[in-house]
Structure formats: C-alpha cells, structure tokens
Amino acid sequence: MIDNDLLVKVSDAGLYKNGKWLVKGVNLNITKGKIVTLIGPNGSGKTTTAKIALGLYKNIEGTVERLTNKISYVPQKVSIDWTLPVRVIDFMVLTQDLQDQEINDALNLTGVEHLKNNNLRELSGGEFQRVLLARAIAKKPDLLVLDEPVQGVDFTGEVELYALIKKISETLQCGILLISHDLHVVMSATDYVVCLNGHVCCSGTPVAVAQNKEYKELFGEKSSQLLSLYEHEHDHVHDSDGNIVKEAK
C-alpha cells in the first residue's frame, strides 16, 4: 500500500456508549482510488464504524488519522417531507457552493442531468440515489462515504448502481467507504472488505472474506455459495476489472 495515497487510517478503534461496546477493535485503511466495503448484520456497528472514520465521535478508543477534509457523505435514508420544496438543483448546493458546470458534470456522470429541475419528491428510488451520489461527488471529494446506497432499488438497479460507484472511484480517483448488507452484489465493485459483528470478524479481499469460516457462520453457508455463483457468472463479464479477475484466474 502506497502511503501517500492514504486518506484515513483507523487503528484499533472502538466506541463504548451506554454501558456497551457498539464496535471494538477496528482497523482499516482507506486509500485513493480504492473501495473499502463494510458488511455485517443489522446492529453490527457498520454506521458507527463509518462515523468513527469520519471523526464524528470524540470519545473513542484507538486512533483515527484523517489526511483529508474533502469528504462527502451519502446518508442511509433521506426522506423529504412534503412541506419542504426542494428541487434537485437546490439539493446539489445543500452543503457546498457549486458552479453550473460542476452541477451539470456531476449529474451527467450519474446519468440524471434531465432531472435537474425536478422536485426531489417526484423521483423514483433509483433516480434519488443517483442524485444523492451526484451531490456527493460534485466537489470532487477525496473520500466518499456511502451508507447503504442501494436502498429502495430493485436488484437490476442495485447492480447498475454498484457499477456506477465503481466508475466514480475510477473517474475521480477518490477513496470510497461503502456500507452494505450483502456482499454478493458489491463483490465486483470492492477492493477490500471488512466484515463486522460488533468487532472485526474478518477482513481481506472479497474472495478471501467469502471463504472465511467466521463469515460463513455469520451469514450462513448459503450466502457464500451465492457469492461463488455470482463470481462464476461474472468473471468473464468483468474481464477488465482488475483485482477480482486476477484472483479468479
């Protein structure tokens, strides 16, 4: 791992709150152009870990080194109340000042430029997620944190969205911290996986994690079979994709 590409280094971090450990003993590095995925069951500390990496908690165990301030976040759930009239274009400048060109480029990259003047409430689940992504990448961040970015999207849409996330990481050369609940879909779009269950139960390349005994125990034998099935289907499709293909060969 080249050190000057390092964006965030989390060392042995944990958070103790209301008499219990929300998460403990987390080690992870996020580097430019790489996608790190956090997986784990509900309540396993995925979002907590992401927030630790973002530096949002003050009283944590361990250390977090953050070498950039250009961070964008895509939250798990955004619900827009009817009382709040927000167009896509208003949403784009929510936390940042943008030139028209930057807005257009970002919407273009995620394929929703035609929705620029639509109200957020008029969008479908998939369109909404693309707008969320566009907003997050408009300022070309160094680090992009995505919390379950495929909520409310059907399976085909999920695969497309992960392909888009992969494209974003390649185009912008930013580091991505991705939170997901299913490994088999993110498989092709991730470089490193950390499997959480209150602590780091295993970590490594997607293939290594899928074969890990603890991972199988956590998610059941079936999920890892599903995974190999998926991998088998796609190792020829994503021929130019890098890491995963290499290991499959």
Place this chain on the structure above:
Amino acid sequence: MFDDFLFRALIAGIGIALVTGPLGCFVVWRRLSFFGDTLAHSALLGVILSISFDINISLSIFAVSSLVALILLRLQNTTNLSGDALLGLLSHSSLAIGLVVLGFLSFIRFDIMGVLFGDILSVNVNDLIIIWAGGAIILFVLWLIWKPLFASTVNYELAEAEGMNPKRVNAIFTILLAALIAISIKMVGLLLITGMLIIPCAMARNLSNNPKQMVILSIIGGLLSVFIGLYASFEINTSSGPTIVTVAIILFILSLSKIRKKY
C-alpha cells in the same frame, strides 16, 4: 407621522412579517409548530415577571423563552419522554406558573387580553425600535446560519458528516425563535404568534416549488395579512392579532386552489 397609532402599527407589522416569513418556513419544515406554541406560552411568565420586577417586557420574554428552550434541549438528552410530551409539559407548566404568579399581582392593573391577542394601540416608538432592531439582528443571524440550518433540516446526518455542526445551528435557531416571540408579542399576542409564523408559510408552500420562493412568498403573504388585517381591524373595530391571522387563513384557503397548477 409616528404619532398616528395606525401608522406605527403598520410599521411594526411590516417589521414582524419580514421576520416571521423566513423563520416560519423553518418552523414548518422542521415540524416545530408545537414548539413555537410552547415558547409563546412561556412568554406569559415573561410578561408577568417584567411587570413584577419592572424590567423591559421584550427582554424579560426573551429571557424566559430562551430558558424554556434550553430546558427543553436539556430534557431531551436526559429523559426518555417523547418530544411532544416534553413540549406539552413545558408549555402548560410555564402557563400555569405564569397564571399563579398573576394571581399575586391583583393590585396591578394589567390587560391580559392585550398579552393574549395583541394590542395595536399600545405600540409606541420604543416598541418600533425594538421590533426593527431585534428583527434585523434575527434576520442577520439567520442569514449567517442559513446554509448549515437548511442542510440539517433536509438531512441531519449528512450535515453532520460534512462538518456543518447541526447541533449548534439548531440551538441558535431556537434562540432566534424565542427572540421573535419576544419582539412580536405586543403586535400579535402570545396565543396567535404560532399562527402568524406558520399560516403564511403554509400558503407559500402551496404556491412554490423551491425553498427560496417559499420564503419570499411567505414574506409577501405575511405583509398582505398585516396590511389587510390592520385595515380591517381598524374599520370593523376588532383585535389586531386575530384579524391579521384571519386574513392569513383566508389567503391560505385561496392558495389551495392553486396547488395543482405548475409554478
């Protein structure tokens, strides 16, 4: 010109409508209308304290409302009661305490109707200065925190993750709301301030498709309510506060017919 009470009332009303528009939009967006009510109820205690200790009425209301707001923020962190139960608790306890203290003050001539519904005749030049200076400060601070406040209104986690400190701007917004209630109590009265805050914004929501437009239309709606309401209350001899709010409601009803049209 400032000798004419109707003119003074008009200047006061314009000042208040300019502030209630933008602040009211946030009250609607953040679902804080009951919170506005709570602050307004606690203002009665402020009025009574100001009479008992002979301090400025706006200052005293601002102090009590801010205190109630801070107690609320504290209770939210330390108890398991839901937000609306806490609001009800604070709202009615401050109202009850205010009324009990009022009982001790029977020797003072005190126009409670004026406090509850607003008293246009009592607006003097001093009040105008408080309304316009206070209003200018409120709008300036709101302008400063606009971006983080709006971002945390749309999505708290997002604002937090991108370093906008939503906790701090939320607390500042609460103080602004207390300040608005302090400067507008003479004009609208404490029972109807929340109406003045949210009804023009509800009307504006029917006619707008983006946040800036909604704020501008809220201000226009507030101004129209003040103009027509004051004129009507003068002509038909009704209380100024309720008349202004009634006009706002009529405007809201008219706006309903426009909902489906494209703006």
